[in-house]
Amino acid sequence: MRLFVVGRFLLESEFIKIGFKCLQRAEEKALVLEQFSLLNEILQIRLQYAHLDLTVNLELLIDRFTENQQKLQREAKFQIAYALLRSELQAIHLKAKIIDLNKLILSTLSKYRISLDDLLSFKSLYQLLYIANEYAAIHQNYTLVRSFLKTADNFLMTYDQQSKHNLFYYLHILYYLANFNLRNGFFNESMVYLERLKEVLSQGNAVFRAQFQLRCHLLMALNFHYLGDGIKGLSVLRAGIKQAPAKSNEVDLADLQLCLVMFLTQFEDKTALIELRQLIRTDAWYEKKMGMLWTIRKSLLEILIHIQFKHIDLATFKLKSFVGRYKKYLLNVKENRVIDFVKLVEKYLLNPTIIQVKSFREAVEALVKNEENKDLFVMGFLAWLKALVMSQNPYQVLLRLMKEDI
16 A cells, blocks of 8 residues: 555656556555455556556556456455355344345345356455355354365465465465365365464464464364374363463353363263363353354253263253253254254153163164264264163264264
8 A cells, every 4th residue: 555655646746757666566566465446546547647658558557457347346246245144144143043044145146146256365265265164054064065175275276375465364264174174074184274274373473373273273183083083182172271371262262162071071071061160151151152053062062961970850950941942943943953862862861761762762873864964063962872872982983973974
C-alpha cells in the first residue's frame, strides 16, 4: 500500500520515471500477496498515466487489468458466499438452529455461480476448507470432504512459492488437511502434513506457534492412537497438556482433555473419570464454545465411564439427564446414530444381562456395520458397546473394526 501511495503521489507531482518504478514494485508485491483489490487500484493508475510511459505495452496492461477485475469479482462472490455460510454455521453452533447444510452450501454456490475452479488465493482456499471442516464435523462424516484433499493439494503445489507470504492461511490449510486425512483414515498422509506444519512453525513467530501447539499435539496423538500405538498417542497427549502455556486457548485445551478422557475410556483406565472432572465448565458453556456435538460426546463418555466401572445407578441418572437435555435436539437434526446408541445403552442399564440376548447382540452388530457409522469418533463409541457385549477391551475392538473397514 505504501509503494502505491508513493507511486501515485510521484506521478501526480510529475516525477514520472520514479513514479512508474514504485508502481511496478507495488504491482509485483500485490500479486505475491494476492491483494486483488489493491492491484486493481494500481493498474487503474498505471492506465491513467499510461500515455506518459514510453516503455509500456498498453495491450498487455489492459489484459492484466481485465484479468484482475475478473479475479476481483470472483473473489467478491466467494466472500459473500463465505459470509452467508459462516453466519448459518454460527447459528447451528450457538442456537442449535436446524439447517440442511448440504442443501444450503449447494444453493449458495449455485446462486453466486462459484466452482472449485474459482479458487484464486490462499485466503479463499482457507475459507473453503473451514466451511468443509465445519460441515463434516456437524455430520460426523469426513468422507464428505475427501474431494477437497486433491483440490487443496494441487493448489499448494502450484503456489508453493507464495506460501511464505500468506503464512496465516497456509498454516490453517496445512492443519485442515492434516485433520481431513486423519478423519478419513489416511494417517500417514496426515502425519506428513503435520510435519510440514511443525517445520513452518519452527521458522515462524511465537504467536503462530502458540496458536497451533495444542492442535498439533492433538492430531499427532490421534494419528498414533489409530495407527495402533496407543501408548505413544497417550504420551503425546499428556505432554501437550503438561506443556500448555498458562494463557492457552481454553477451547484447544478442552479438546485435548476430552481426547485424553476418550483414550483412557478405551483403555479401561480408572483415571478416565478423574481426567473428565478437569472439564469444569457447565454443559451450557461447552455447548456455546465447543458446539453441541462436542458436548454430547463429552456427556456420553461420562455415562460410559460410569458403566465401565459399575456405577450403574449414577450412569442411569446421567443417561436420563442426557435424554432430557438432548433428545429433542437429536431428533430435530436427525442424528439417529446417537439416538440408536443411547437406546441400546439404556436397555443395558435396565437389564445388564441383556448382552447375552441374541436380538441385543444383533442390534449392536447392525449399528457397527452401518455405513453411516464409519467416522472414527463414532466407531470409538460403537467399539465400546461391542466390547461390552464381547467382554473385550474397547481399544482392541476399535483397532479391529478399523482394520475390517479398510
